[in-house]
Amino acid sequence: MTDGKPQPETAEASPSEPDTAVRAPKPHFHGHRDRLRDRFRRNGGDGMEDYELLEMLLFRLLPRRDTKPVAKALIARFGSFSEVLSAPEHLLAETEGLGPTAIADLKVIHAAARRYGRDKLPGRPVLGSWSALLDYCRGQMAFESKEQFRILFLDKKNRLIADEVQQVGTVDHTPVYPREVIRRTLELSATAIILLHNHPSGDPTPSSADIQMTRAIIDIAQPLGVTVHDHIIIGRDGHASMKGLKLI
Structure with a gap:
């Protein structure tokens, strides 16, 4: 009922009017x-x-x-x-x-x-697949902005005992202490090691300091029955193996 006064019109939604909340197009x-x-x-x-x-x-x-x-x-x-x-x-x-x-x-x-990448190595001989080893090293180090020096510690069957970053340096230098490398090797009862470090510049060419440091580690390791299999340098543009280059 009404009291005789004009009533305001009530707006009715047109059935043809789209429901924007429901039918809004998905982002492109x-x-x-x-x-x-x-x-x-x-x-x-x-x-x-x-x-x-x-x-x-x-x-x-x-x-x-x-x-x-x-x-x-x-x-x-x-x-x-x-x-x-x-x-x-x-x-x-x-x-x-x-x-x-x-x-x-x-x-x-x-x-x-x-x-x-790391979990694929334990239980398998690290030296059994060179390409897998390089893929692992590249994934761990190739794109770091600072130099890292790390060591893969191996048992008598060349299976991975541990992978440890020993030092982190600057963009072009990492301090390495050969006696500390061997001390840690003996602590883990490892019989062989692979040395790794990266060159953030991208060029994996070993420097004279890299070569001298590696030879110093070998000189300490050999009398103790520890084998240094290689020192691999990783860069964005590839890798360098000191053993492959006959530098050690």
């Missing part, structure tokens, strides 16, 4: 994500560019953002997929679109990749 990059996923399912990761694989990693880290320009910017800045994962957090933070949470998640992925 969703179709692109679906196509990338389909390619990955069909061909795996080997057929994908570095930025595409990185883009797919970022799908879940940046669910509401177009990850293609972010991935391309990261590759342009750091050079490769592996170098992005290895990049220092403060430099990753300079990339537009990457916040602290996404950066932390990238570092978790990097740690998982390194752990995967």
Whole structure:
């Protein structure tokens, strides 16, 4: 009933009017994500560019953002997929679109990749597959921004006892103390070692200091029954084996 006064008109939603909350179009990059996923399912990761694989990693880290320009910017800045994962957090933070949470998640992925490589070595002769050893070394060290000196400690069957970073230095120098190297070898009851270090410059060519230090370690190791199998230098552009170069 009414009291005789004019009543305000009530607006009725037109049945043809779209419900924007329900029918809003998906962001343009969703179709692109679906196509990338389909390619990955069909061909795996080997057929994908570095930025595409990185883009797919970022799908879940940046669910509401177009990850293609972010991935391309990261590759342009750091050079490769592996170098992005290895990049220092403060430099990753300079990339537009990457916040602290996404950066932390990238570092978790990097740690998982390194752990995967490390876990493939125990129980198997390290020298049984040279290519696997080099892949492992490259994954651990090639893209570090500072020099690291690390040692693979081996038993009598050349199986890995431990992989330890002994020293971390600057961009072009790491202090190494031969007697400390041998002391740690004896502590672990290792009978052989492989010396490793990286050259952040990218060029793995051994320096004269590298050669002298390696020979000093060998001089101390030999009388104690410890074999130094090799000293491998890892760079972004490859590797150098001192044994292969007949420097030791």
